[in-house]
Amino acid sequence: MDKRIPAVIGIxxxxxxxxxxxxxxxxxxxxxxLIWGFVYTxxxxxxxFGMVSLGHGAFLGVGAYVVTMxxxxxxxxxxxxxxxxxxxxxxxxxxxxxxxxxxxxxxHYFALVTLALGEVVRLTIVGLRDQTGxxxxxxxxxxxxxxxxxxxxxxxxxxxxxxALLVWLFGLWVWRVVDRSMLRxxxxxxxEDEDAAASVGVNVTRAKLAITMLSAAMTTLGGALYxxxxxxxxxxxxxxxxxSLQIVFAVxxxxxxxxxxxxxxxxxxxxxxxxxxxxxxxxxxxLDGTVYGLLLVLxxxxxxxxxxxxxxxxxxxxxxxxxxxxxxxxxSR
Amino acid sequence: MFDTFLLESVINGxxxxxxxxxxxLGLNLIFGxxxxxxxxxxxxxxxxxxxxxxxxxxxxxxxxGAIVSAVMVVALMGVLLHRLVIEPVLGKPPINQLxxxxxxxxxxxxxxxxxxxxxxxxxxxxxxxxxxxxxxxxFARLLxxxxxxxxxxxxxxxxxxxxxxxxxxxxxxxxxxxxLMGVDPRRIYLIxxxxxGGMAGVAASxxxxxxxxxxxxxxxxxxxxxxxxxxxxxGNMLGGFLAAFVFAQFISVGGYFFQIExxxxxxxxFFIAMMFIRPKGLFSR
Numbered sequence: 001m002d003k004r005i006p007a008v009i010g011i012x013x014x015x016x017x018x019x020x021x022x023x024x025x026x027x028x029x030x031x032x033x034l035i036w037g038f039v040y041t042x043x044x045x046x047x048x049f050g051m052v053s054l055g056h057g058a059f060l061g062v063g064a065y066v067v068t069m070x071x072x073x074x075x076x077x078x079x080x081x082x083x084x085x086x087x088x089x090x091x092x093x094x095x096x097x098x099x100x101x102x103x104x105x106x107x108h109y110f111a112l113v114t115l116a117l118g119e120v121v122r123l124t125i126v127g128l129r130d131q132t133g134x135x136x137x138x139x140x141x142x143x144x145x146x147x148x149x150x151x152x153x154x155x156x157x158x159x160x161x162x163x164a165l166l167v168w169l170f171g172l173w174v175w176r177v178v179d180r181s182m183l184r185x186x187x188x189x190x191x192e193d194e195d196a197a198a199s200v201g202v203n204v205t206r207a208k209l210a211i212t213m214l215s216a217a218m219t220t221l222g223g224a225l226y227x228x229x230x231x232x233x234x235x236x237x238x239x240x241x242x243x244s245l246q247i248v249f250a251v252x253x254x255x256x257x258x259x260x261x262x263x264x265x266x267x268x269x270x271x272x273x274x275x276x277x278x279x280x281x282x283x284x285x286x287l288d289g290t291v292y293g294l295l296l297v298l299x300x301x302x303x304x305x306x307x308x309x310x311x312x313x314x315x316x317x318x319x320x321x322x323x324x325x326x327x328x329x330x331x332s333r
Numbered sequence: 334m335f336d337t338f339l340l341e342s343v344i345n346g347x348x349x350x351x352x353x354x355x356x357x358l359g360l361n362l363i364f365g366x367x368x369x370x371x372x373x374x375x376x377x378x379x380x381x382x383x384x385x386x387x388x389x390x391x392x393x394x395x396x397x398g399a400i401v402s403a404v405m406v407v408a409l410m411g412v413l414l415h416r417l418v419i420e421p422v423l424g425k426p427p428i429n430q431l432x433x434x435x436x437x438x439x440x441x442x443x444x445x446x447x448x449x450x451x452x453x454x455x456x457x458x459x460x461x462x463x464x465x466x467x468x469x470x471x472f473a474r475l476l477x478x479x480x481x482x483x484x485x486x487x488x489x490x491x492x493x494x495x496x497x498x499x500x501x502x503x504x505x506x507x508x509x510x511x512x513l514m515g516v517d518p519r520r521i522y523l524i525x526x527x528x529x530g531g532m533a534g535v536a537a538s539x540x541x542x543x544x545x546x547x548x549x550x551x552x553x554x555x556x557x558x559x560x561x562x563x564x565x566x567x568g569n570m571l572g573g574f575l576a577a578f579v580f581a582q583f584i585s586v587g588g589y590f591f592q593i594e595x596x597x598x599x600x601x602x603f604f605i606a607m608m609f610i611r612p613k614g615l616f617s618r
Contacts, residue, residue, distance in 0.1 A: 105608060
């Protein structure tokens with residue numbers, strides 16, 4: 001059987017979802033999962049090679065703010081604003097990434113350098129308060145009738161669902177392209193041992209730079225999409241440590257090494273937050289975060305492969321058993 | 334023209350540097366000995382600040398008593414953090430160790446919100462202002478600077494002069510050999526965690542005199558503490574100590590010329606630039 005059939009059925013089923021007559025609330029949850037699923041996938045594209053960035057909020061912030069500022073101040077359509085923001089993020093990734101990889105800044109050091117990058121962007125947004133509204137955030141200027149293809153604004157949630165679905169599928173497609181490329185082997189080798197990888201002809205700096213710029217560009221697109229959907233952005237929600245750590249943790253909870261892991265992470269974290277919010281209400285501030293933080297600690301200690309990774313391990317083990325040699329010959333484990 | 338205000342911000346920068354140095358020292362000690370970065374270090378400070386506020390304002394415990402108890406509470410939290418969270422991941426990839434304490438960051442921040450709400454709290458103390466040749470300095474800052482230096486000196490004496498301190502330094506130099514020499518690394522790690530936590534508690538008592546407490550306060554000085562440690566060379570205590578003063582000058586003088594955020598932006602940008610020139614730290618050999 002063609003392996004693509006389940007995927008096609010899955011996509012068709014997803015595309016049919018808005019026709020089921022879901023309420024706005026459920027549609028909102030779905031769109032949120034798709035947008036964040038895309039952002040998390042963008043992070044995991046580089047994160048899976050041991051390049052743990054704690055500064056993806058920087059790219060998310062550039063995506064959200066550059067596009068919104070160009071639109072609000074100059075009326076420049078997001079169709080041009082998004083490429084501009086993506087280009088800016090890629091230059092930023094290049095400027096910070098090149099010396100990092102050239103001088104072999106890895107592990108803790110890399111994580112902390114990227115963390116500083118995220119803070120630079122957050123504080124710049126706050127500092128430019130005359131243009132960005134500072135910590136109060138800014139609202140995307142809405143078009144009069146709520147829907148405009150030029151402004152990338154859709155009053156109808158259903159339309160936005162399809163936009164988000166397309167972008168999310170694009171993210172999964174990029175993940176798969178990377179997964180099947182030579183780049184993947186080069187990066188996997190580099191993450192094990194840079195010297196050994198370089199000795200067999202891998203240009204470690206260039207390989208790492210390529211994946212970092214790709215990840216930055218995707219994250220920027222995700223940030224722009226988030227701004228277009230929420231129509232309100234704030235330095236804390238799109239930039240800074242909080243969001244950067246949230247990206248990392250959702251991916252780890254979902255599973256870092258599988259295609260759907262980041263999306264499962266987005267579903268998991270959103271469901272957790274919503275369940276707690278619905279059952280305990282708005283009044284108890286911090287309850288979701290407390291449970292979330294506790295779960296993350298437990299995940300990293302006991303389930304470092306995440307939900308999808310552990311499930312996959314469980315499934316392959318279950319499948320291997322029926323095919324095991326007859327009793328007596330089975331190796332004792 | 335001589336600028337009194339510039340001199341004032343330079344001196345304020347030095348005063349801020351003292352507190353940052355104390356913060357960085359605790360984190361550096363943990364990293365140097367246990368080889369783990371506590372991303373949640375600033376959140377431990379936040380817990381310490383809340384403990385002082387709570388004991389002093391709610392239960393009317395005199396301030397010195399509240400401070401001593403808070404230091405002990407945070408030291409205990411350091412021990413618990415090590416036992417419950419760090420120990421299970423000690424053999425795992427370093428990045429897992431970094432991230433697991435990031436989970437603790439979320440947990441502590443949210444738990445503080447749950448327990449104390451998102452309001453800004455303060456002790457309501459009125460600290461005198463010291464005037465010195467047309468310049469004004471808050472007494473709290475001077476006190477913080479003095480205490481921070483004393484704390485740094487005490488730790489240095491402990492590490493260099495006492496038997497236990499020597500064992501701690503030895504473990505940080507060679508993790509494999511020291512157990513053969515009869516040093517129990519587990520015990521040393523626990524003691525180090527307690528000292529590191531205690532330093533966070535001392536820092537908390539100095540910060541609570543100057544700033545309001547709120548659950549997200551850790552995010553405002555946490556990153557700067559990591560930057561200082563990395564710039565000084567992770568685990569290099571003298572480097573971290575000096576880097577704290579460099580950073581504090583950027584924030585204070587940068588904030589004088591521009592706005593306070595720009596002071597931070599310049600400091601972080603300087604950090605990123607320095608990482609490329611001296612990846613192993615400003616003061617590495």
